[in-house]
Amino acid sequence: MNQRLAPAPEDPESAMGTKSPSTLAALPTLRVHDPVGAHQCGLSPKEIEQFRRDGYLIKRDLVPGELFQPILDLWWQQPPVTESGVIREQPETWVSPGDRWLSENRWGLTNNWMGENVWPGPEAARPGATVGDRVGRLPYKLTRDRTNDVWRWHGIGHDPEFVACTTGHPNVMYMAEALLGGPIKKPYRNRGLYAVFPCDPEGPESILGPHMDQNMTELMVVTYLHDVEPGCGGFTFWPGSPQMLYPTSQQAFNWVATGASYEAMDKAKTEIQPLEFTGKAGDTLFCHALMIHSAGIHQGQGIRFACIQDMNKSRPRTHMRWTVAGKHGGPRVHCDMDGIIRIDRETGDDPADGDREVTNQWIMDSNEFVVSREPPHVDMFDEWNLGKAVVSGNIVDEQPWWERYDLPMMPEEGMGRGTGGVPAVALKDIADYEGNGVWRVRRRAI
Numbered sequence: 001m002n003q004r005l006a007p008a009p010e011d012p013e014s015a016m017g018t019k020s021p022s023t024l025a026a027l028p029t030l031r032v033h034d035p036v037g038a039h040q041c042g043l044s045p046k047e048i049e050q051f052r053r054d055g056y057l058i059k060r061d062l063v064p065g066e067l068f069q070p071i072l073d074l075w076w077q078q079p080p081v082t083e084s085g086v087i088r089e090q091p092e093t094w095v096s097p098g099d100r101w102l103s104e105n106r107w108g109l110t111n112n113w114m115g116e117n118v119w120p121g122p123e124a125a126r127p128g129a130t131v132g133d134r135v136g137r138l139p140y141k142l143t144r145d146r147t148n149d150v151w152r153w154h155g156i157g158h159d160p161e162f163v164a165c166t167t168g169h170p171n172v173m174y175m176a177e178a179l180l181g182g183p184i185k186k187p188y189r190n191r192g193l194y195a196v197f198p199c200d201p202e203g204p205e206s207i208l209g210p211h212m213d214q215n216m217t218e219l220m221v222v223t224y225l226h227d228v229e230p231g232c233g234g235f236t237f238w239p240g241s242p243q244m245l246y247p248t249s250q251q252a253f254n255w256v257a258t259g260a261s262y263e264a265m266d267k268a269k270t271e272i273q274p275l276e277f278t279g280k281a282g283d284t285l286f287c288h289a290l291m292i293h294s295a296g297i298h299q300g301q302g303i304r305f306a307c308i309q310d311m312n313k314s315r316p317r318t319h320m321r322w323t324v325a326g327k328h329g330g331p332r333v334h335c336d337m338d339g340i341i342r343i344d345r346e347t348g349d350d351p352a353d354g355d356r357e358v359t360n361q362w363i364m365d366s367n368e369f370v371v372s373r374e375p376p377h378v379d380m381f382d383e384w385n386l387g388k389a390v391v392s393g394n395i396v397d398e399q400p401w402w403e404r405y406d407l408p409m410m411p412e413e414g415m416g417r418g419t420g421g422v423p424a425v426a427l428k429d430i431a432d433y434e435g436n437g438v439w440r441v442r443r444r445a446i
């Protein structure tokens, strides 16, 4: 099956983008535009037609909005809110709080490798990259993007109660099987709760940042936890872009961009009318995972609360996508689809040195390459359900990858709810040195 050579490895955290700006302003997805069936689980012929053509579908009121209240209450108690003076009763404090966030953005952590302590401790010789470097994703990721101030609360994404009322909700699972077809992999985490704050009207003008996430996801899902009006930071996407990108990949299940992929992205950004997902709490957008998307522009009122989710079929997978910190001035390198990490001695980095940090994109529910390297199919939906079969609850309960790899994910004792995440591990703990600068990572896929 894998006679195709492994392509050059990519940074697992990188998104795909091109320099050209998108030309059109987004239009809102008003309910009056929904195809018949938007209020029911399942797929109407019009919805199937739309998904095949445009790669997206919105289901209204898919999850009861009141289920989110305890999570939103918890959100308002978190340090990025309380320590930056964002006050629930005072909407004027919600505007552009990014200038009040600590530059380290490290709230909510105990003394693990992603916390304030230098890894693995202040006294030890540091077996990794430059002292002070941040290692891996943080459970609270606060950014001042070109569009907005955004807080990605990844740490809540593995909270069992949060997963139960979002990706794991029976109606979301039902729709995943209706679209993708079974066997659906039972979700154990999602990317968490993404909050977009209103822009400062006095600040620089916001612009969209269209990109594609290029991971192994098959179905991207966005659920609103609170109502989102037009112009208020709604998830923005380019309908039909998956149809343009899919045939340009070298592979069907692992995205491998080619020159044609960048041309397709430029074309999509100039020719496609982007849409801004607007709706009520519980409304859920399902997209083909190659959908070009952006955080929405927020020049209105209120905070946009969305749960960003990745759903997949249960299918044979191989090793995890690791990325390895450089040392002694050497660059960061990534493992390829064969599980090989190559460290170049020419950079001054000692390739045999296994004391260096290795991280992965722990915010994902599926984090391992798909075994198959087959090329894209003629019909990109030939394996999908889209009305072919009755939904039967064909769900596979795979052990989460972090348990299989013995990695910590859940908050430990003393850490608050909504924290946790996988810290860096040492290269020698996940791979074996084969000489000549080559390390081979160990595989623990099912």
Ligand SMILES: [Fe+2]
Residues within 6 Å of the ligand: 015, 211, 212, 213, 293
């Ligand atoms: Fe993205």
